[in-house]
Amino acid sequence: EAGVTQFPSHSVIEKGQTVTLRCDPISGHDNLYWYRRVMGKEIKFLLHFVKESKQDESGMPNNRFLAERTGGTYSTLKVQPAELEDSGVYFCASSQGPGKNEKLFFGSGTQLSVL
């Protein structure tokens, strides 16, 4: 069974440009999460989808970030316009059930570098 896959694995862009990250969760996983780790700090929660609905987007840093999950399958996270402080690793994770203690499966992340 394929795990959580993320594209691209690395992205280098200039400040002011737009970048779109993609996440394909494990097939059948309704719950999808985005986390990120910036500048060697802790991994932090960004948002949570159940199918195509955003359940909690309290971790999204500002309105330059837009996450979507049309059709409840893959998700995209767009940063527009990107700023230097957005550099870091963006992880996607998915779980099968809605339960609080459902095991999360993480992707390998997208390393974003904003120059």
Added chain:
Amino acid sequence: GESVGLHLPTLSVQEGDNSIINCAYSNSASDYFIWYKQESGKGPQFIIDIRSNMDKRQGQRVTVLLNKTVKHLSLQIAATQPGDSAVYFCAENGASGGYNKLIFGAGTRLAVHP
């Protein structure tokens, strides 16, 4: 994938020794805790979890201990192997609702020497 951070605390152990990685958590109301292992270029991988109604849980070569009084979590790895070299994160579930809104610790790098 990620190249893990350069400034993490590091625990260096000899192959075959036991390792103990410690973590302090922040929210006394958290009731679920997880340890993750992250190897270079990969995402966090689940190792073991524990609920707050327990103080110890064992897996294969790993044991997690929970001390709610001092909000402390530890991961013990028995007979550490070179393949255990990675960054280890503790995480607590901070969500008041029914989903996984994890709060991660800063991480500890485990370096295993032959």
